[in-house]
Every structure is written in C-alpha cells, then in structure tokens.
Amino acid sequence: MAEEFLVVKDLHKSFNEHKAVNGVSFAIEKGEIFGLLGPNGAGKTTTIRMLSTVLEPDSGEVVIGGHSIRQEPEAVRSIIGVCPQELALYEDLSALDNMVFFGRMAGLNGQEARAQAMQHLELMGLVERARGRVSRFSGGMKRRINLAIALMGTPRLLFLDEPTVGIDPQSRNNIYETIRGLRDRGMTILYTTHYMEEADRLCRRVAIMDAGQIITLDTPRQLKSQIGSPDQVTLEDVFLKLTGRSLRD
Numbered sequence: 001m002a003e004e005f006l007v008v009k010d011l012h013k014s015f016n017e018h019k020a021v022n023g024v025s026f027a028i029e030k031g032e033i034f035g036l037l038g039p040n041g042a043g044k045t046t047t048i049r050m051l052s053t054v055l056e057p058d059s060g061e062v063v064i065g066g067h068s069i070r071q072e073p074e075a076v077r078s079i080i081g082v083c084p085q086e087l088a089l090y091e092d093l094s095a096l097d098n099m100v101f102f103g104r105m106a107g108l109n110g111q112e113a114r115a116q117a118m119q120h121l122e123l124m125g126l127v128e129r130a131r132g133r134v135s136r137f138s139g140g141m142k143r144r145i146n147l148a149i150a151l152m153g154t155p156r157l158l159f160l161d162e163p164t165v166g167i168d169p170q171s172r173n174n175i176y177e178t179i180r181g182l183r184d185r186g187m188t189i190l191y192t193t194h195y196m197e198e199a200d201r202l203c204r205r206v207a208i209m210d211a212g213q214i215i216t217l218d219t220p221r222q223l224k225s226q227i228g229s230p231d232q233v234t235l236e237d238v239f240l241k242l243t244g245r246s247l248r249d
C-alpha cells in the first residue's frame with residue numbers, strides 16, 4: 001500500500017454553536033494531489049487551517065509526515081507550505097522581497113531565501129518582475145506570487161486553498177502546470193477549488209464536503225460512474241447531485 005503522508009481522524013471545530021467541521025476523516029498518499037471540494041461554508045478552509053496548525057481543533061487527530069500536529073507542531077510547520085485563500089502579500093514590497101521575507105520566516109538564511117525566491121519566480125514566469133512592487137501586479141500575478149511563497153522552504157506537503165480563484169485561463173494553466181510539476185517531484189498536495197473541471201483534471205482523488213462533513217470520497221471517474229457514464233457526466237453533475245441546488249450563503 002502507498003505511504004500515507006497526511007492522516008486526519010475525526011476532526012471537529014465549532015464556532016460558538018456552529019459546527020464548522022463535524023467529524024472529518026481522510027488520508028492523503030505521498031505524492032498525491034487530493035481535492036477537497038464543497039459549497040461555500042462547507043468547512044474546507046477551517047479544515048486546512050487546523051491541518052496547518054493555525055487553528056486548534058476541538059478534537060481529533062492529525063498526523064503529517066509522521067508528526068502529530070498537537071505534539072510536534074514545529075516539526076509539522078517545517079514540512080508544510082500554505083497558499084491561503086485570501087492573498088497574503090505585502091503590497092508595498094517587491095515580489096522578491098516578499099518571497100525572501102517569507103523564506104526567512106520558513107527558516108532559510110538570506111542567501112538560501114534569495115536563491116529559492118529566484119527559482120520559484122522563474123517557475124511562475126515572473127523573473128522579469130522580481131523587483132516590481134506587488135501593488136502594481138495584476139490579479140493573476142498576485143495569485144502566482146501567493147503560490148510561489150508557499151513553496152519557500154521546499155515543503156513536502158502543500159495546502160492550496162483556491163489558488164486559481166478569479167484569474168484568467170493563462171495564469172490558471174501556469175498554476176496547473178506548476179502543481180503537476182511539483183507532484184511529479186514527489187510533493188503531496190491538498191487542493192481546494194470551486195472549479196470542478198479543474199479538480200477533475202488535476203486530482204487523483206477528491207472528497208466532497210458539505211456542512212462540515214465529508215459526504216463522499218473517491219477518484220473523479222469513480223464518482224462520475226455512480227451517477228452515469230463517466231464520459232458523459234461531469235464532476236459538477238456529481239457535486240450538485242450530492243450537495244443540492246440551494247444557495248449556502
């Protein structure tokens with residue numbers, strides 16, 4: 001059996017009386033791109049925030065690369081990278097300075113941080129803009145920098161929370177290619193998106209969450225075959241069938 005790099009058991013988190021995450025369990029294999037899907041408010045970001053040690057769970061167990069998030073949060077932080085849903089960039093700094101700053105936060109020395117920053121800027125097609133101020137960047141460029149920052153420190157597991165929201169197909173394709181390349185080099189990736197076609201193309205397996213719980217988990221093809229011929233139905237058909245058509249917010 002393939003090695004499980006991330007194991008989540010019965011995770012819970014409530015805000016006041018609201019159960020944002022209500023008994024979530026799953027595992028991600030090493031080198032797998034795993035999709036965490038679900039309508040607005042399903043609990044995806046809350047789950048990612050707990051797995052990345054930003055938010056303390058009410059209960060449940062999480063082990064990443066053999067380290068428990070409760071007992072060894074520092075060890076966990078040293079092997080993960082997070083690309084947050086909301087852009088986390090210093091608008092007044094250059095792209096390079098942003099990356100060096102976050103690299104230093106990830107424990108790199110100045111020289112290592114600069115070297116990695118240039119390498120990742122190259123990956124994102126942004127070397128020419130390295131010294132440009134982020135405030136002048138387009139939405140797509142900001143998203144690519146947000147992702148590049150998550151790569152600082154060469155994490156073994158990446159959390160990507162809607163990394164392609166609101167950007168054009170060119171930037172989106174650049175991000176897909178980057179993610180595939182990272183996976184090919186052995187990185188494990190947890191990916192959230194509202195673009196079902198994107199999840200279908202990228203993810204080996206997906207979990208669909210609704211109201212704090214995982215309601216199904218399988219390969220996109222297997223999920224599609226549960227409601228029809230997998231070449232005729234889409235993952236969006238599966239999503240809407242399982243989560244309903246009513247608005248969530």
Ligand SMILES: Nc1ncnc2c1ncn2[C@@H]1O[C@H](COP(=O)(O)OP(=O)(O)OP(=O)(O)O)[C@@H](O)[C@H]1O
Pocket residue numbers: 015018020038039040041042043044045046047085
């Ligand atoms: N800090 C918080 N305080 C109170 N409620 C919160 C907090 N964070 C999240 N929630 C609530 O928890 C629920 C899950 O939110 P979460 O952000 O995890 O959803 P999501 O699946 O990431 O949604 P989206 O697709 O819109 O990003 C929502 O009802 C949200 O309002």
Ligand SMILES: [Mg+2]
Pocket residue numbers: 044045046085161
């Ligand atoms: Mg979210």
